[in-house]
Amino acid sequence: MVSAALAILETDEQRNELADFYKINKNRFYRIAYSKLHNWEDAEDAVMDMLERIADKPNNFYALPNDKRVAYATVIVKNIANGMLRNKLKRSTESFDEYNEIISEISIEEQFFNEEVARELMEYIRAMPEALKDALLLKILYGINFSEIAKALGITETAARKRLYRAKKMIEDFLEERK
Amino acid sequence: MTSLTDILGEVYRLDYAEFDNPPKHLFSHRSRKRLKKILYPKSVSCKADWRAVSPRKRIIIALMIIAFMTAGITAVAAANGFGRKEHRDNTEVFLTNVENSPKTIEYMYYLPEIPDGYSFNERISESTADITIYTCLETGRGMKIIQRVKENYKSYFDNEHALLEDIEVNGHKGLYLKSNYTDLASGIIIWDNMDYVLEISGDFDKNTLLEFARSLKIRN
Numbered sequence: 001m002v003s004a005a006l007a008i009l010e011t012d013e014q015r016n017e018l019a020d021f022y023k024i025n026k027n028r029f030y031r032i033a034y035s036k037l038h039n040w041e042d043a044e045d046a047v048m049d050m051l052e053r054i055a056d057k058p059n060n061f062y063a064l065p066n067d068k069r070v071a072y073a074t075v076i077v078k079n080i081a082n083g084m085l086r087n088k089l090k091r092s093t094e095s096f097d098e099y100n101e102i103i104s105e106i107s108i109e110e111q112f113f114n115e116e117v118a119r120e121l122m123e124y125i126r127a128m129p130e131a132l133k134d135a136l137l138l139k140i141l142y143g144i145n146f147s148e149i150a151k152a153l154g155i156t157e158t159a160a161r162k163r164l165y166r167a168k169k170m171i172e173d174f175l176e177e178r179k
Numbered sequence: 180m181t182s183l184t185d186i187l188g189e190v191y192r193l194d195y196a197e198f199d200n201p202p203k204h205l206f207s208h209r210s211r212k213r214l215k216k217i218l219y220p221k222s223v224s225c226k227a228d229w230r231a232v233s234p235r236k237r238i239i240i241a242l243m244i245i246a247f248m249t250a251g252i253t254a255v256a257a258a259n260g261f262g263r264k265e266h267r268d269n270t271e272v273f274l275t276n277v278e279n280s281p282k283t284i285e286y287m288y289y290l291p292e293i294p295d296g297y298s299f300n301e302r303i304s305e306s307t308a309d310i311t312i313y314t315c316l317e318t319g320r321g322m323k324i325i326q327r328v329k330e331n332y333k334s335y336f337d338n339e340h341a342l343l344e345d346i347e348v349n350g351h352k353g354l355y356l357k358s359n360y361t362d363l364a365s366g367i368i369i370w371d372n373m374d375y376v377l378e379i380s381g382d383f384d385k386n387t388l389l390e391f392a393r394s395l396k397i398r399n
Contacts (some may be wrong), residue, residue, distance in 0.1 A: 019218050027202065030196050040204075041207070044207060044209075051217050052217055055218070071195075109183055109184070112180075115345075119186075121186055125190050126190050137191055140183060158226075
């Protein structure tokens with residue numbers, strides 16, 4: 001798997017761009033991973049795993065504008081750290097991916113909110129489970145497709161669709177309760 | 180009015196605000212090795228590997244290569260009795276072994292047969308050098324025979340418009356310089372005869388200069 005990832009970065013330009021990106025932001029990524037894992041070796045591994053995932057599917061990364069690449073990589077490294085923590089603690093957490101539901105389209109992207117509602121919605125989203133929040137960020141904020149979200153988060157495409165659906169459903173329910 | 184996209188952007192900013200301006204972490208050697216494998220796997224060309232090296236390390240490596248090359252050139256030249264240091268536009272020539280050589284001119288050399296068309300012009304004798312000058316009657320160009328003590332000997336030869344070549348005079352290592360400058364002698368031979376550094380220069384080809392060098396005799 002690692003050797004397959006190694007072959008994907010095709011040009012020197014891509015490699016150098018990713019190397020520069022890493023150099024500038026490595027401390028940030030490390031701190032994010034460390035905040036979850038509280039172990040420097042695991043945190044470094046999480047950062048390296050994140051780079052491997054980007055290198056494995058570099059088109060998403062290079063298609064993003066520079067200001068969004070950091071956020072994209074941040075979500076990935078945080079998810080990796082969470083996964084490592086779950087494995088370490090052998091903690092079973094709610095698995096959003098196994099929730100059997102009929103996924104229908106929920107459209108909330110086109111809505112606009114006044115100041116008060118926007119503030120409350122922001123706090124509500126911040127308190128959402130991270131797995132759902134990340135799917136929301138990657139799909140709506142960064143416009144990444146499900147196949148690529150799945151790769152970034154290390155899940156199946158179906159699981160990615162389910163997470164986004166649940167996140168949108170939660171927002172929809174929140175807005176409905178406020179009325 | 181605020182869109183969902185704007186709200187999500189603010190969510191991200193607030194969630195990760197504590198990680199702005201993080202303290203520096205020195206990644207372990209293990210992680211740095213892994214990083215290199217991710218970015219520059221073995222199948223990539225040497226050019227990509229070079230790019231992975233930091234600028235500071237590139238400079239250090241380049242300086243080391245230059246130093247080794249210089250040492251190599253010096254070492255090769257030293258085997259000939261003359262050491263050489265290549266500068267940008269000249270070659271510095273010095274002697275590698277001056278031990279037990281006379282500190283003053285104790286005996287002098289002369290050219291037993293003066294070349295056709297040349298006549299003796301001048302001789303300058305000092306304690307550490309002896310110079311004999313012949314002049315071509317037709318062109319006015321000079322031919323010199325110079326004998327110097329080995330101690331502190333150093334000469335600089337143009338390497339932009341001249342070629343330095345290893346030669347041998349009576350079993351002693353020497354150098355031949357062919358110059359393209361028209362206002363200087365076109366050929367010079369220098370060699371170390373164990374006691375002194377001898378030099379013959381003039382508008383002659385290498386073989387002719389070698390004949391002159393091999394024919395020099397010690398004055399009675």
